[in-house]
Amino acid sequence: MTNVSFENIHLPAATHYGLRHYQLRPDQCFSIDDHFHLMYELMWFRDISASVTIQERSYSLRANSLLFVPSLMVHRMKTEAKRQDFFLLQYEAGLYADLDLLPQQQPMLLPLITELEERDAERMNHLTGWLEQVEEGPQQLLLKQSLMRTLLLFVAQLQHQQRHLQSSEFSGHRAQSGMNKVFPLLQRLESDPKLQISLDDAASYCGMSRYHFSRTFKTLLGQNFKDYLLKRKISAAVGLLINTELTIAEIAYQCEFTDSAYFCAKFKQQMGQTPRQFRNGVLQANEFATSE
Structure with missing residues (x-):
């Protein structure tokens, strides 16, 4: 980024x-x-x-x-x-x-x-x-x-x-109906502690083909479904880095990354710094705020 x-x-x-x-x-x-x-x-x-x-x-x-x-x-x-x-x-x-x-x-x-x-x-x-x-x-x-x-x-x-109103960006009743089905999926994902769901399962939940779901999701949220899931994982990881003393490997596991190296790489790609650098920065900022 x-x-x-x-x-x-x-x-x-x-x-x-x-x-x-x-x-x-x-x-x-x-x-x-x-x-x-x-x-x-x-x-x-x-x-x-x-x-x-x-x-x-x-x-x-x-x-x-x-x-x-x-x-x-x-x-x-x-x-x-x-x-x-x-x-x-x-x-x-x-x-x-x-x-x-x-x-x-x-x-x-x-x-x-x-x-x-x-x-x-x-x-x-x-x-x-x-x-x-x-x-x-x-x-x-x-x-x-x-x-x-x-x-x-x-x-x-x-x-x-x-x-x-946004449904006017699409044409036809089928496309508008597909858009309406994406919103319940978002609500389900936001309330579900599980962070990972496959593209095929998401499309099936919405009653749409893989291609139609991907196109609708990208137009609606300005990002593809894979990036959306990654941001959910990064957000969960940040919360654990700030509020727990779990190791980087433990956080990677809890946030459903394949391994800690992949987690660190994706975290740095999104946040501009490694998980350890982020945690140290938050700790230093909190110490500064407490001393004021």
């Missing part, structure tokens, strides 16, 4: 998410090169003029735009010299368990870029503004979780609506 950086985001202690509100002047425009991270990223733009590129597909961002970027998905962004007012929510997958969101209620590993109509924009302003104002503390925890849950359910709903 050339010229792509891994962004290691640090969240507040004992939380699975971080919410920030940015209000920038026109002279504070910025450009962020290709990067990816393990967290999910949700951005609500009250006012913006920018472009974002996800998996080499470019989109324009204007006022009342909502952007959702799944974990491990390469993206970049460039803003123009204009006033910017936006919220940035970054969260770990563990937040879904905190909010009791079932797999079918969670935003899926699909990017979402949409400009909301006035009614939905008012709803987003209300939710993000309220979340920003809620104070920290156990008495406010249930309110925060309720607001966050409503926000993520709304994103999942918008993804399902976008699914039907």
Whole structure:
């Protein structure tokens, strides 16, 4: 993965998410090169003029735009010299368990870029503004979780609506029906602890031929099925590198790689560093944060 950086985001202690509100002047425009991270990223733009590129597909961002970027998905962004007012929510997958969101209620590993109509924009302003104002503390925890849950359910709903719009990229009833069958597969995979499934089994689950499934999956997610499975494995491996003391070989086995050498090679290809280098970097960063 050339010229792509891994962004290691640090969240507040004992939380699975971080919410920030940015209000920038026109002279504070910025450009962020290709990067990816393990967290999910949700951005609500009250006012913006920018472009974002996800998996080499470019989109324009204007006022009342909502952007959702799944974990491990390469993206970049460039803003123009204009006033910017936006919220940035970054969260770990563990937040879904905190909010009791079932797999079918969670935003899926699909990017979402949409400009909301006035009614939905008012709803987003209300939710993000309220979340920003809620104070920290156990008495406010249930309110925060309720607001966050409503926000993520709304994103999942918008993804399902976008699914039907994207079906216009295909022709014919058979193709559209095939697209609809890919979404249940994604939901099943995201809730299944098993990381590996063959292309033939995935196509069979969707009731599609191998070729038709591969073409539909690539068009929908901007990556082939093999790369999607690899990213699932890398994501699981990163979690074990951060949260356990398992050896590299043990992690390779748990994440269903054929051997540790192959795991290390694929990890470096995706993350730009070896598993050991990544683990050491996280430990050093955590020590630095603790000493502040």
